[in-house]
Amino acid sequence: MIEVNIVGTGNVAWHLAKALGAQNNAVVMQVAGRSQASLEPFKHMARHTVTINNLTAADVTIIAVSDDMIAQVSEQIPFDNTLVVHTSGYTAMSTLSRKHKKGVFYPLQSFSKDDVSLHFAEIPILVEAENDEDEKTLRELASMISDTVQVINSAQRRQLHLAAVFANNFTNHCYTVAQDICDQYEVDVKTLHPLILKTAQKALENGPTNSQTGPAKRGDKEVINKQLDLLENPDHKDIYNTLTKAIYTTYGKKL
Amino acid sequence: MIEVNIVGTGNVAWHLAKALGAQNNAVVMQVAGRSQASLEPFKHMARHTVTINNLTAADVTIIAVSDDMIAQVSEQIPFDNTLVVHTSGYTAMSTLSRKHKKGVFYPLQSFSKDDVSLHFAEIPILVEAENDEDEKTLRELASMISDTVQVINSAQRRQLHLAAVFANNFTNHCYTVAQDICDQYEVDVKTLHPLILKTAQKALENGPTNSQTGPAKRGDKEVINKQLDLLENPDHKDIYNTLTKAIYTTYGKKL
Numbered sequence: 001m002i003e004v005n006i007v008g009t010g011n012v013a014w015h016l017a018k019a020l021g022a023q024n025n026a027v028v029m030q031v032a033g034r035s036q037a038s039l040e041p042f043k044h045m046a047r048h049t050v051t052i053n054n055l056t057a058a059d060v061t062i063i064a065v066s067d068d069m070i071a072q073v074s075e076q077i078p079f080d081n082t083l084v085v086h087t088s089g090y091t092a093m094s095t096l097s098r099k100h101k102k103g104v105f106y107p108l109q110s111f112s113k114d115d116v117s118l119h120f121a122e123i124p125i126l127v128e129a130e131n132d133e134d135e136k137t138l139r140e141l142a143s144m145i146s147d148t149v150q151v152i153n154s155a156q157r158r159q160l161h162l163a164a165v166f167a168n169n170f171t172n173h174c175y176t177v178a179q180d181i182c183d184q185y186e187v188d189v190k191t192l193h194p195l196i197l198k199t200a201q202k203a204l205e206n207g208p209t210n211s212q213t214g215p216a217k218r219g220d221k222e223v224i225n226k227q228l229d230l231l232e233n234p235d236h237k238d239i240y241n242t243l244t245k246a247i248y249t250t251y252g253k254k255l
Numbered sequence: 256m257i258e259v260n261i262v263g264t265g266n267v268a269w270h271l272a273k274a275l276g277a278q279n280n281a282v283v284m285q286v287a288g289r290s291q292a293s294l295e296p297f298k299h300m301a302r303h304t305v306t307i308n309n310l311t312a313a314d315v316t317i318i319a320v321s322d323d324m325i326a327q328v329s330e331q332i333p334f335d336n337t338l339v340v341h342t343s344g345y346t347a348m349s350t351l352s353r354k355h356k357k358g359v360f361y362p363l364q365s366f367s368k369d370d371v372s373l374h375f376a377e378i379p380i381l382v383e384a385e386n387d388e389d390e391k392t393l394r395e396l397a398s399m400i401s402d403t404v405q406v407i408n409s410a411q412r413r414q415l416h417l418a419a420v421f422a423n424n425f426t427n428h429c430y431t432v433a434q435d436i437c438d439q440y441e442v443d444v445k446t447l448h449p450l451i452l453k454t455a456q457k458a459l460e461n462g463p464t465n466s467q468t469g470p471a472k473r474g475d476k477e478v479i480n481k482q483l484d485l486l487e488n489p490d491h492k493d494i495y496n497t498l499t500k501a502i503y504t505t506y507g508k509k510l
Contacts, residue, residue, distance in 0.1 A: 179462070208428070208431040220323075239501055
C-alpha cells in the first residue's frame with residue numbers, strides 16, 4: 001500500500017486524486033489546497049482535507065501546482081526526508097526543496113477541467129527520483145494508473161515538454177485558424193474533421209516526414225503566393241509564412 | 256449507370272478509379288495518362304487505357320492532374336459539351352476549358368501512395384457544377400463512394416483548401432518538429448502519440464479554442480523565454496515565436 005498526499009487542487013491534482021483513489025494498492029491520505037472552496041471537489045476522495053501546514057508525512061507527497069509555485073510550496077511542506085515529487089514537465093527535479101527526497105511524477109497530457117472521460121491508462125507517466133528505491137516506488141505508483149511508465153531525467157523531460165508544446169499547443173492553434181477560415185466563409189468546419197483525425201493517425205503510423213504533403217512541400221510558389229493573398233488576418237499570414245519556410249527548408253528546397 | 260473517364264495517373268486518380276470501379280452504378284470506361292508505365296497500375300481497373308487524344312466521351316470525365324496542368328489538359332480533351340470536372344480544392348471551376356460543361360469533384364483528403372487502407376466513405380467530397388442537372392449527377396456519383404457530399408462554390412472551396420493547409424500540412428510539420436526534438440534528446444517519440452491523438456479528438460469534440468492550453472495561452476513569459484533558449488534550430492525558433500504570438504493575440508494578451 002502506497003500512501004499519497006496531494007498538494008494542489010487544479011486539473012492535474014483532481015485527475016490524479018481520482019485515479020489513485022480508485023486503486024487497491026494506493027490511498028490518498030490528504031489533499032492540501034489554498035481555500036475550502038478549492039478543496040470542495042476533493043472532500044469525498046481523501047480521508048483528510050487540510051491546509052499545507054497540517055499535512056503529515058506520507059510515502060509520496062505529490063505537488064501538483066503551477067510551475068512557478070513548486071519551489072515555494074515544497075519549502076512550506078512541514079516535514080522532511082520523505083519522497084516529495086512535482087508533476088511538471090518543464091521544471092527540473094532540483095527545483096524542489098533540498099529538505100526532501102526529491103522526485104518527479106509527470107503525466108504527459110493536456111488536462112482540461114471538462115475531461116470527465118479521461119482515461120489515465122493511456123497517459124504516459126514519466127518519473128525521476130534521486131535514488132533507486134524512490135524510483136521503484138514512483139514506477140510502482142505510476143504503473144497502477146498508466147500503461148506507459150518511463151524513467152527519464154530532468155533534461156530529457158524538459159525537451160519532451162517542449163516537444164509537447166509543438167505537438168499539442170501549436171497544432172491546436174492551427175486547428176483554430178482552420179476553423180476561423182471556415183467560419184468566415186460559411187463552410188461547415190466538420191468537413192475538415194476526417195482530415196484532422198487522419199493527419200494525426202498517419203503521422204503516428206508512418207511518421208510525420210513520410211506524411212508531409214501540400215504546396216510548401218511541393219515548392220509550389222504560385223499556390224503559396226495566392227494563398228497568402230487570401231489570408232486577411234496578419235497572424236494567420238505569419239503562421240503561413242513561417243511554416244511554409246520551415247517545410248521548404250526541411251525538404252531541401254529554397255524559397 | 257454513370258460512365259466515367261479518368262484523366263491522370265497520380266494518387267487521387269488511383270484512389271478514385273479504385274473506389275468508383277467497385278460500384279454497381281458507375282463504371283470507369285477509360286483512364287488516360289502520359290505513359291504506359293504510369294498507366295500500368297490501372298490496367299486491371301478500366302476497360303480501356305489510352306492516351307488523351309483517344310478518349311471518347313463519357314457521362315463524367317474526371318481530370319485528376321496537378322493544379323497547374325488542369326487548364327491545358329482540359330483543352331486537350333478531344334470532345335466537347337459533356338461534363339468535365341477537376342478534383343482540385345485550390346482551382347476555380349472556371350479554369351476548365353469553356354468547351355466543356357464544367358464541374359468540380361474535390362475529395363478533401365491528403366492522399367499518399369501508401370494509403371492502401373484508405374476508406375473513401377469517410378472522405379468528404381465537395382462538388383460544384385454549372386447547372387442543376389450536372390450537379391445532381393456529381394452528387395449521385397460522389398454519394399456512391401462517400402458518406403459526406405456537399406455542394407460549395409469555387410470561392411468557398413478555395414478557402415476550405417486553405418483551411419486544410421493549416422489543419423493538415425502545418426499540424427503535420429509541428430509533429431515533425433516534436434519528433435526532431437525527441438530524437439535529438441533520445442526520448443521515445445511514441446511517448447507523444449497519445450497526446451497527439453487526444454489533441455485532435457478534443458479539438459473535434461469541444462472545439463479548438465476551448466481546448467487551447469500551454470505557456471502561450473497562460474501568458475507565461477518565463478517558460479516561453481526558456482523554451483526559446485532550448486531550441487537550437489532557427490526554423491523551430493521561428494515557429495515557436497510566431498505561434499506563441501498568435502496564441503497570445505487570440506486569447507487577448509499582449510507580448
